[in-house]
Amino acid sequence: MTQLVWFRNDLRIADNPALTAACENPGTVRACFILTPDQWQEHDWSPARVQIVIAHANALSGELARLGIPLSFIQAERFEDSLRKLQNHCTELGVETLHFNEEYGVNERRRDKTIKRRLDDLNIRVCKYRDQTVAPVGEILTQQHEPYSVFTPFSRRWRSWIDETRPGLLPVPKARGGAVIPEKIDTIPDAFRNAPPPLVPTGEHAAHDQLERFLEERGGDYKAQRDFPAIDGTSQLSPYLANGVLSGRQCLLAAQQAQGMGGNQEGLVTWINEIAWRDFYINILYHYPRTSMHRAFKPETEALAWNPPGEPFEAWKTGNTGVPIVDAAMRQLNQTGWMHNRLRMITAMYLTKNLFIDWRLGEAWFMSRLVDGFLASNNGGWQWSASTGTDAAPYFRVFNPVTQSERFDPDGDFIRHWVPELARLDNKRIHDPGAKGGVIPKGYPRQIVDLKESRKDAIARFQALKN
Ligand code: FAD
Numbered sequence: 001m002t003q004l005v006w007f008r009n010d011l012r013i014a015d016n017p018a019l020t021a022a023c024e025n026p027g028t029v030r031a032c033f034i035l036t037p038d039q040w041q042e043h044d045w046s047p048a049r050v051q052i053v054i055a056h057a058n059a060l061s062g063e064l065a066r067l068g069i070p071l072s073f074i075q076a077e078r079f080e081d082s083l084r085k086l087q088n089h090c091t092e093l094g095v096e097t098l099h100f101n102e103e104y105g106v107n108e109r110r111r112d113k114t115i116k117r118r119l120d121d122l123n124i125r126v127c128k129y130r131d132q133t134v135a136p137v138g139e140i141l142t143q144q145h146e147p148y149s150v151f152t153p154f155s156r157r158w159r160s161w162i163d164e165t166r167p168g169l170l171p172v173p174k175a176r177g178g179a180v181i182p183e184k185i186d187t188i189p190d191a192f193r194n195a196p197p198p199l200v201p202t203g204e205h206a207a208h209d210q211l212e213r214f215l216e217e218r219g220g221d222y223k224a225q226r227d228f229p230a231i232d233g234t235s236q237l238s239p240y241l242a243n244g245v246l247s248g249r250q251c252l253l254a255a256q257q258a259q260g261m262g263g264n265q266e267g268l269v270t271w272i273n274e275i276a277w278r279d280f281y282i283n284i285l286y287h288y289p290r291t292s293m294h295r296a297f298k299p300e301t302e303a304l305a306w307n308p309p310g311e312p313f314e315a316w317k318t319g320n321t322g323v324p325i326v327d328a329a330m331r332q333l334n335q336t337g338w339m340h341n342r343l344r345m346i347t348a349m350y351l352t353k354n355l356f357i358d359w360r361l362g363e364a365w366f367m368s369r370l371v372d373g374f375l376a377s378n379n380g381g382w383q384w385s386a387s388t389g390t391d392a393a394p395y396f397r398v399f400n401p402v403t404q405s406e407r408f409d410p411d412g413d414f415i416r417h418w419v420p421e422l423a424r425l426d427n428k429r430i431h432d433p434g435a436k437g438g439v440i441p442k443g444y445p446r447q448i449v450d451l452k453e454s455r456k457d458a459i460a461r462f463q464a465l466k467n
Contacts, residue, residue: 006033008034014172021099067175097125207240277380278376285376321448346404362386421443
């Protein structure tokens with residue numbers, strides 16, 4: 001009797017509930033991964049992300065092969081035909097049970113319901129598992145059994161759930177007979193060929209090395225350093241977490257171990273809190289499907305009349321707004337596929353408040369560039385910045401990108417690196433070269449909007465929603 005594990009957003013063999021459950025059965029265990037390039041394009045996946053997903057899937061195929069579990073790559077286009085192909089695959093292999101870990105986007109949930117219905121008709125069992133979060137999705141609820149829509153109480157309950165439950169990790173399953181020859185994908189779908197060089201090395205071992213190194217060397221200083229983009233102060237684990245090469249539980253337990261070994265508690269507690277943010281946004285996606293259907297969490301904000309994107313949007317996308325910190329960040333994104341969290345907030349707020357351009361356009365642009373594009377966190381971050389989401393930044397609290405720049409890139413190192421036109425300016429002028437009649441270096445644009453006026457205008461437009 002064959003057990004089939006369908007890998008999707010969980011590209012690892014350690015701490016993988018679907019794989020572990022399949023391996024608890026005595027029969028043959030097989031695995032598959034389905035490539036759906038047209039669907040990925042529709043979901044705005046970036047070339048950087050697709051390339052890293054394929055590289056991780058190849059690494060996974062190698063790890064599974066060592067355990068005696070062959071992984072097949074199935075070529076499809078969109079979710080619809082992936083299901084037909086998966087169904088045929090199950091029939092050909094005589095699959096008894098299909099195992100997979102849940103995903104929470106609306107299209108993914110529809111896809112999973114459809115395959116369950118179809119396999120039920122063929123008497124093939126479907127078993128799904130809650131893997132993506134530390135506390136199983138849907139488990140962290142208010143006393144009234146409602147989902148939380150504010151982060152702080154969610155995180156309090158999340159932490160007490162961890163203390164009560166003490167979640168553990170699932171080990172790598174035992175090898176099932178001799179190793180097999182791994183199948184590999186060696187072509188990148190056409191639409192995704194053009195990507196920046198990989199940001200992080202491929203595979204589960206590399207992910208664990210990076211986690212350990214971060215906790216040992218920088219975890220303790222995380223609280224003090226995490227907001228400064230010129231410092232390597234964050235873990236850069238997001239490309240692994242976004243594709244399930246590393247689980248949130250593995251991160252939590254490693255951080256708790258570092259705490260037990262006397263690491264700087266403040267830094268580690270702050271870092272664990274970021275894992276809670278990730279879980280929070282996944283829960284939001286699960287409980288409020290509209291957030292994955294291009295709808296605002298706060299329905300009243302649907303009435304905002306956003307500006308037409310036009311040239312300002314192009315300037316933002318290419319890093320030519322005349323606000324150095326915004327331009328440096330957007331250029332970092334375009335050239336590497338990654339952006340520091342502080343800068344994600346600054347650039348998102350600048351787009352939605354100063355340029356008053358619809359957050360959905362920014363969300364899609366980020367997704368189409370990010371190597372760690374992850375629907376729940378990207379949507380959560382964008383709606384937070386645009387004041388349309390849960391726990392949103394109140395609409396009247398608008399970051400001033402120049403002040404943010406002075407505070408979080410005080411010596412202008414980050415700007416100098418990404419905006420070489422400004423490299424010769426002193427530490428003060430670099431944040432706002434045109435201020436007080438300053439001469440703007442040749443080749444660098446003047447600010448495309450007035451920061452004060454546009455801030456006032458945005459607040460007024462939000463206030464008008466109340467009338
Ligand atoms: P660390 O600071 O080391 O944090 C560790 C992990 O915690 C991260 O890898 C991530 O998985 C999680 N995390 C940290 N901050 C957040 C947060 N605010 N929300 C949710 N999870 C968090 N994160 C993504 O993984 N994918 C995205 O597509 C994404 N888009 C974003 C868009 C906007 C507008 C904003 C404001 C934030 C977005 N984030 C996204 C969250 C955050 O910016 C990144 O997770 C973080 O910068 C990744 O760097 P790191 O791994 O060094 O994080």
